[in-house]
Amino acid sequence: MISVVILGAGNVATHLYNAFCKTKNVSVKQWFNRSLKSIDAYKNSVDITDDLLALKDADIYILAVSDDAIYTVSQLLTHKKGLVIHTSGSVSLETLFPNKNTGVFYPLQTFSKNREVDFGSVPICIESNTEPNLNLLEDLGNAISKKVHKIDSEQRKTLHLAAIFANNFTNH
Numbered sequence: 001m002i003s004v005v006i007l008g009a010g011n012v013a014t015h016l017y018n019a020f021c022k023t024k025n026v027s028v029k030q031w032f033n034r035s036l037k038s039i040d041a042y043k044n045s046v047d048i049t050d051d052l053l054a055l056k057d058a059d060i061y062i063l064a065v066s067d068d069a070i071y072t073v074s075q076l077l078t079h080k081k082g083l084v085i086h087t088s089g090s091v092s093l094e095t096l097f098p099n100k101n102t103g104v105f106y107p108l109q110t111f112s113k114n115r116e117v118d119f120g121s122v123p124i125c126i127e128s129n130t131e132p133n134l135n136l137l138e139d140l141g142n143a144i145s146k147k148v149h150k151i152d153s154e155q156r157k158t159l160h161l162a163a164i165f166a167n168n169f170t171n172h
Helices: 011-021 067-075 131-144 153-171
Strands: 002-007 026-032 047-049 060-063 083-086 102-107 124-128 148-150
Touching (some): 002 011, 067 083, 124 131
Parallel strands (some): 002 026, 083 102
């Protein structure tokens, strides 16, 4: 079983938490947010914290935070042995260094709090700094989706930009 700690409380974090709770292969050990008010409704189903120093050990630390916060938060996790990943389509893998184990877990989907997501059909793009870490991310992706794709940072940025254009064009 893959153990994860989720950092952040936005749409992506919330949908990932809900998806992971529906699988037997992933255990959400803890959920961090700088404001407990945002995740207080989940305190009876998962350990919640607003203290980065109190993070539990896990296989994967998922930074589902704003793009601007990824670097700052990742620098506070350099002492963790687990895989530190972000969920952004536009931020490079190198932003997570000097963490030793890094990766990207990018669900290609627009998320809103009030719309349920069928993760089985959501493409998940993964990238990592080592083959074993990439295999772990592939296992995490396969736990919730039937469409897991290995891509690099440049491919992900291009895909993200295309998705923004396609989504905004149809909305416009």
